[in-house]
Each structure stands twice: as C-alpha cells, then as structure tokens.
Amino acid sequence: MSGLVFDIAHMFAGGLVLVSMMMLYQDRLYALLNVFALHSMVLTLSVAWQAFVQDAPHLYVTAAIALVFKAVIIPVALHRMIRQLGIHREIETVVGIGPTMLAGIGLVALAMVVMLRVTPEANPLAREDLAFALSVLLLGLLVMVTRRNAVSQVVGFMSLENGLVLAATGAKGMPLVVEISVAFSILIAFIVIGVFLFRIRERFDTVDVRALDDFKGRRRK
C-alpha cells in the first residue's frame, strides 16, 4: 500500500513540475492562463491526496482553497481583465523558447541535486515532495524573469506560490494557519497587482512593464 501511496503522491508532484514546464513555452496570454488553471488543479489533487495520506482533514480545506481561488476565480478574473484592458494577445518573451526550456531542465536538475543531498534522513515522501516543490518554485521565477508582460509575470508569481503550498503540504504536521496565510497572501498579492495593473493602464495605456521604466526616467549620469 505504502508503495502505491508514494507513487501517486510522486505522480501529482511530478505532474506539477510538468505543468510548470508547459508554462515556459506558452506565448499567448489566454493559453498561459489555462495552463495556470491546470497547474492549480494538479496542486489541488496533490494536496487532497496528501490530506488523505496523512489523515489530516484540514488539508482538504487547503485543497478547496486552491481549487476555488487559484483554479477558478483568479484565472477567470484575469481573463476578464485581459479582455477589459484589450491588451495584445502576444506575449513578448525575452529569451527564446529553446534556451528557456533548457534552463528549466537545468533548474529542475539543480533542485533535485540540492534537495536530495541536504535531506538524506527525511521521510522519502516529504523529501521527493520538497525537491519537486523547489523545482516548481524555480520554474515560476523563470517564468517571471523571461516575460515582459505584467500579467504573465503575475501568473509566474502565482505558480511560484503553488510551489510553496506544495512544499508546505508535503511536510507532515504543518498547522492549518500556515496554509490559510499562504492562500491569503496570494489573494492579497493578486489584488495588489490587479490594482497596479489598472493604474498602469490609466497612466500609460499599456500593461507592458517597460512603460514603468520610461516613467522612472532613463539613466541619469
């Protein structure tokens, strides 16, 4: 039984990493949002499985929060926002897809090496989970770094938070307070960044963060 338990948890966590990799090569905003919704779905499943395995009912709450907020409300809201803003659908990636994917593979390998080396005594389930969570986190950062568009940076940031939730639920005995605070921090970040986007829209008529640099002024010398 424990072998099966382990394999299923492994599958979900690995699935999360896979979806993160999928995010790297999306060059349309709507597609990116759909992949993010899928990302949050996989997170929900993973957290629910952890709740079942660890016999920790409070994790179901976390799973529900992930499902409702991240898989439904936030993607829908961002869809609406993109439509309202009428921003162009093309994502301007800074680095090409090939190098980005290679960098992503390198980051996953790095996360594995680091985590498996520093946690030799930990419970294997938590250990694998942590390694995958770190991969998801690094890939989320990579998404943020390789995009110019503010909305896709927000998405990258939220996938990063998904990685944090994965890490938090993988370790046994985390109190519920932590998960709720993590979920709410994402919500707050979403609200803040949403407001931020509308302000950019009012001021600069674009959601391209390069506009901010124009506002800040060129290098003074």
Place this chain on the structure above:
Amino acid sequence: MTPAVVMLLCATAFLGTAILAILAARSDRATQVIYGTSLVVSSIAVATALVQLVAAISPTSASTLTLPLGLPWLGAHFRLDALAAFFLVVINFGGALASLYGLGYGHHEHAPQRVLPFFPAFLAGMNLVVLADDAFTFLLSWEFMSLASWALVMAHHRAAGNRNAGYLYIVMASFGTLALLLAFGLLAGPEGSYDFAVMRATEQTSSTAGIVLVLLLLGAGSKAGLVPLHVWLPLAHPAAPSHVSALMSGVMTKVAVYGFIRVVFDLLGTPAAWSSVVVLLFGGATAVLGILHALMEKDLKRLLAYSTIENIGVIFVSLGLALAFAANGMGLAAALALTAALFHVLNHSFFKSLLFFGAGAVLVATGERDMEKLGGLIHRMPFTSFAFLVGCVAISALPPLNGFASEWLAFQAVLQSPELPQWGLKIIIPAIGGLLALSAALTAACFVKAFGVTFLGRPRTLVAGQAREVDRLSLAAMFVLAALCLLAGILPGIVMDGLAPVTLSLIGARMPVQMGVPWLSIVPITETRSSYNGLLVFLFTAFSASLTAYLVHRFASRALRRAPAWDCGFPEADPATQYTAGSFAQPIRRVFGTLAFQARERVDMPAPGDLRPARLAVVSRDLIWDGLYVPIAGAVGFIAEKLNHLQFLTIRRYLSLVFLALVVLLLVLALWS
C-alpha cells in the same frame, strides 16, 4: 531606595526635563526653568554618586537593578559600582556647572528651542551609558548620547561649516557604534549572553580579547578623539554652544574613556602584555599630534578642542601603562597608572570645562572666536581673565594646580617601567614618556599663546576694545571650577584615596593610603623614591609671589612714568603689529610642522620697482586627513558611482538578479560537499 534607583530616577528626571523643554521651549522663562532643573538634578546625582564612591561598604560592592525594558529575554540591567560612581561624579558635576553657566549664558542664545530640549537629554544619555550593565542598554544609551549631542552640534546649523561638522560627527559616531556593536557581539559569544555579569564571568580566548581591544580602540577611541579617529572632534565640539562644548569636551570624551575601561579592565579579564603596546602607541601619538594641532590653531574654541585630544592621549597612555603593569601582575604600579588616568579624567573635566566657559564668555562679550581679532581683554574682563588664567596654568601642568598632580603621577608610573620583564615594553615606555613630556611642554606653550594673545596686549579690533564683563552666574561657574582646580592640586591625596575603591575593584590593588602621610604630601610608591606636596608648593609660590609683588610695588611703582613707547621711528603703532597667534607658533611650526603637517613657507617678493606688497604664505596639510580619509571617501564615491546604474534597471532585471542570486546560492550548496 538603593543608590542605583536614585541614579535612574535622576536620569528619568533629565528625560522629563527634556520633554518639558520641548513643550515650553518658546516661553520666556524656559531657559531658567530648564537649566535650573538640570542643576538641581545633577547636584542630587553628584551627591548620590559621591556617597556610593566614598561610603560603600566594600570596594567591590555594587548596587544593581533590573527593569523589564529593552530586549524581552534580557531586560535592562543597571549597576552602580565604584567605577560607575566615579564617572557619574565627573558627568554630573560637569552637568551641574554647565547648567549653572547656562543659566547666564543661555540668555544670549538666539534659538533656545534648538538647545534646551537636547541639553538634559544629553545628560540623561551619558548617565545611562555609565549605569548600563548589559550590552543592549549600553549601546542604546550610547547612541542616544551621540544623537543628543549631534542635535546640539547642529543647534547653530546656519553658521558656516557647522553642517559639515555635524555630518562628519554623525558618520564617525555611527562608525564607532558599529565597532562597539561588533566588540560586544564577540564578548557575548555564540550563546548571545549580553549581560555584563555573564561576560565578566567568561574567560575570553587571547585572539578574541585582542580583536575586542582593537574594536574598543576604534569604537571608544572615535568618541574620545584618539588619533587618527579625531577628525570630527575639533569641528564638532566648537560648533555647539559653549556650555555644551564644555560638556562634550570635558565630559563626553570621558564617557568614551569609561567605555574603554569598563570593557578592557572589567569585562575582558586579564590583558595580554602586547595589548598595552597598542594603547600606548595610540595614546602617545594622540598626545603629541593633538597639541601640535592646537598650537597651529587661531580659533580659541578649536584650540581647546585640539587640546582635549592631547589630554585624551595622556589618559590613554596612563591606561596603557596600567594594562602593561596589570598584565605582569605588578598590582601597585598598575594601581598607580590607573589612578593617574582617572585623576586626569577628573582634572581634565575641571579645567577643560573652565576654559570652554571662558571661551564662551569671550564669545558673548565680543562675538569673536578668532584670537587674531581679540587682545587686551584683561582690562575689560578681569574676572573672566583670572579664571581663564587659572585654567591655563592647570592645563599646562604647572604646580601647584591639579594638572601637575595627575601628570606627575603618570610620570611616576612611567618610571616604574624598568621593572617590567618584557624588553619591548622596557624600551617603548620611556619613549612614550618622552612623548608625554614633549606634549606637556608644548601644552604650556600653547596656553601661553591662548592666554597671551586673547587677554594681553592691546585690542586688535573694535569689538575686543568694547568688551564687557559677563554675568555673575557664568562667573560663578568659572570660579567654582577654578577653586576646584586649586583644591585638587594642593590636596591630591584626598582624590587619590577616593579613587582607591575603583582600582581595587578593577585590578585588585590600590595605592598606599595618602591621608596618613604627614604634611599632606603624596607618596605614590615609597618615601625614598619620590613624594610631592602641593600645599607646600602652593604656600611657597603664593608667599614668594606676594613678596615679589610687594617689593616691586614698594620700590618701582612710584618710579613708574607713562610715556610713548619707542616705535622704531614709525608713527602710530597699529595693534596689528603686535605678536599674533601665528607668529607665536611660528618657531614650533618650523621645528615640528615641516614633518607633521608638511608645512611649507613661500615668500612672494615683488621685483624692485613693483609696488605690490611682499607676501609670506604658509601652506600646511593635514596628513591624516589627506592620507586616510580622502582615499576612503574616494573609494566609497567610486564604488557608489559604479553601482549607481543598478538604480535604473527594469523590474524584470531586478527579478533576474534575485533569481540569479538564488540559483548561485543553490549551486554553491549543491557543489559544497
């Protein structure tokens, strides 16, 4: 109520006065009320500390108190032992007289709301530093003291150069606090025990002790004005109002000395012999360079500030001697050197406050600090002149005044050096003694110049000719200090016996009891080696001087006739033809300045037939400023310039920097083992 509670209540009363001053600074009577309250509170504090110092049951007894303030797991510890009591006497006595002086001097302040709130706050900060018994409280009070004094330096922020002085001061003060923070961090060890009692009980390894000593020299030294960390002092001390200058020079530098003694003698345990060499060298360099700078100065208050640096050098030399003797288990000699240092602390607080009060009186009467624009004040300000003269004689270490007594003790300690086992110390200490003697002689020259150019001769400007004597309260403060300079000089035995509990608690030894010696002499080691009797010297000096004065008056006064002076054929001798501060210092500048300041004289002689005047220009450089501070400032500016473009990156680039940093750290972690 234990003495510690009384002292803390006094500190609280100072803080309350500061708040009162903020509320009432613009009212007419604020000056009297605030300085009056400070005077009363400081007097109570002096009395409490004196009682604790003299009447404590045993020298190692201490009055402690822990309050639930500050860090939650630590609390605020306060402790009043013999060392703290002595320094509290110095601080609050200086505070009381500065308040008394301020009662008169404060009326001339054009913006009292910039001075009144910070004056009591400054006193509270200094009291709390000395009372603190854990590192957190100590550093907090230390910063409070620095900031309050910085606000006082910036009181006249519109005057030229004062903002620059304030900036330099706050930078150096922050640097000093950083060094102290690191020192206490090392002392606290990995467990983070910031309580002084725990530090005292722990035995430090020799490398830790060495680093702590160096950090203390940087931290306390930058506040005290040790060369080469002294650059802010001659700018900041004169910038404050005069009674605050007196407090900063006479008292705050002593708080820095207290911090050094507390850590090095009390918390660090037995010192290593080499550590004394560092202290001795810095002290000797400070003494000589400080007084050389003072000699070149023509601004009266800045001259006094430079002379403070010299005195700090003397104190640190004595402390270095005490370290050397204590490291070799020579208890009596160590007690002698430490007594000399503490005695000089007390004396310097007396005469430096007196001299700054005098400079303040001159400033009030004439509006001038530049000695080249003064002169002849002895006729218009006879009382100020007399008090200032007493201060000059005392600081020049002339018997029978107090400066001589403490410097004589320091030289007695130097003479003990042949009994040290280390050859290096045997050679270095007499050399440092030579530096000390040189600086003592230069001090005398410096204060002959200060007094002579300011008070004697003819007035060089109109304002100097129209000066008036200052108010009675200011004069009272000066005369109390002058009387104490004399008393401490002719009865040094009382002070030395009063200091015995301090040396006993710090190095476990004391000097022989002096009050039992017949005729009020002092005998530091044994009768056969040396003894000094201030009272006899005083009586002899007074008698012979009176006799001479009488004889001169008896036989010469009647024969006096006033006639035009021989003026070498020039009609109408201008006051500008008198000896000036610059001309007085010229021989010494030629001897030492060529080396110490790279001073060069350039004569610009016009060709025959050319009608412009010949000019003699003196160019001198401050080698420490040019050699140390200018490169540091240049390096900081260079790095800032290079990093400046980091301010103008895109958000994505900032994120990339964070990301790269994270990846690099993870890579390091992955490749580490």
